[in-house]
Amino acid sequence: MNNMPAEHKPVLAQRIRDQLKLKSDSVVVDATIGFAGHSRMFAESLGREGVLIGLDVDQKCLEFARQSLSNLPCKVLLLRRNFAEIADCLNQVGIEAADLIFADLGICSGQLADIDRGLSFQQDMKLDMRLDDRLDVTAADIVNGRDEKDLADLIFKFGQERASRRIARSIVHYRKAAKIKTTTGLVDVICRALGCSPTSRRSKIHPATKTFQALRIAVNNELENLSEFLEAIPLLLKKDGRAAVISFHSLEDKMVKENFRQNKTAGVYNIITKKPIMALRPEVLENPRSRSAKLRIAEKL
Template sequence: MTSEHTHIPVLLSEAVDALAVKQGEWYIDATFGRGGHTQRILELGGKVIGIDHDEEAIETGKKMFAEEIAKGNLVLVRENFDKLGELADLKDKAVYGVLFDFGINSVQLDTPERGFSFQHDTALDMRMDSRLGVTAKDLVNALGKKELYDLLTTYAQEYRARIIVDAILQSRAKQPIETTQELANLVEKAVGGREEGGRGRLHPATKTFMALRMVVNDELGNIERALPPALDLLQQGGRMVTISFQEGEDRLVKHTMRQWEADGKGEQLTKRPVTPLGEELQRNPRSRSAKLRVFAKGMKTKSSLVVGGTL
């Protein structure tokens, strides 16, 4: 990390308000990142177990929050959040809130050597956790035609998947696809220029890059494995807050919370997701697809919670 890299937490006030932080109680920031949500929880008197599988995030956090760590108010753990149920650091702590901020953070996206963005010409990596073995380059050059098609349609709803897959197969038959711009350029050449949409003019490789990143990091699988133990860790009345940026993520969270409610495990406090307001969208355009949901364990109220944003 260099000093110019910053990450703006999305729906910061809404997320922390939804946790209903109590002084002296423990909260899990399952996607620590650069500690924006953690800092706000600490300011409100809560204690935090911050989890991130990105080594750089944890090492930076140890420097930024050295004082809070020394006081015993913050514990940082390098691990994937799908291991929540196995972490020894949580065994003796009563947890009153869990926060998930899914997807990629701005620092990862803006760091060229991580290989997440076609804004820089660098190796196709896309691993959030450097301990993972498979990179985006491996997938692009090894998956078969059907596997590539399924990847693009399942994880990115890419309607031009067949054209893109054919272009990838033709290109790698001549030589391996090595870099982010090689992939971005071949996709753009195959399908044409930028497309109009509700989010403005999207680069034609945007969905391809998103799908590869999600598969490299098993993002949906991690969420599916993490939600049940996160609920188990919560005390009665404790709250789970999730922030999703992709349709598949939000759908998985929505269906899981709906099932929990049907099983009598608690209540969804956001019947519809909270989304960013205009001011935040202007300040941080990357927040545009964010959806926040809240679930309270073992709690029944008369109405849904409105914590800000739009419903």
């Protein structure tokens, strides 16, 4: 990765440590290993009998994680797989059930800065947004290929952007002259639609934040993947094993909350976090990304 973090700080680390009592022989699945920040913390509790399984769709993250997790006493198994396929992944490595299944959803700051990922509205990059470069459709394909209504619906549904129709109209207008191929090109089109400059603020967030979120969710099928992952977890946890999920926007958090609630009603889970755990002020000041993180934990009955 061309922007490897010198010191990567996993979000809500202390709060997670307090909640998850791992033993030296625990089996831990980190479904979003990223830069292995959380996994290194989990591994501190694991001994020679412990197993850490890490998944990620981004090959560069896995390479970084592999280096970072070398020389641990526990067994480490890293797979370039989508967490939607978690059941098959565990089957592949001969694990029947885990003590902890953890996911820290979304993207790492290193991926945001990675020029090959094309995710940032702050820097000029090729408009791509695929976390898994084996996927076929990029953000540029969507922006230049979908009709106006489809674009508006997508930006509204996944970005919760109230100006979705204006933005979709602007995209369709400007792409007639030339395809929108870069992140800053798209920012320019969004700002023209909203009548603002990239540095002006309609609110606390950048004017392109919601549209970029919508495109990233669509390109990476993020909500479908999360739904399949959440459905698979109960069958893959040991009794008293825990599912812990950190989400960063309300679409994801609602899905996690609803899944845990349904499993509680079905007598499958006990919900450990009645309200989601959020970062305290010192962490938010140190790591602004933690501001929107919500951690929910459930225990298998």
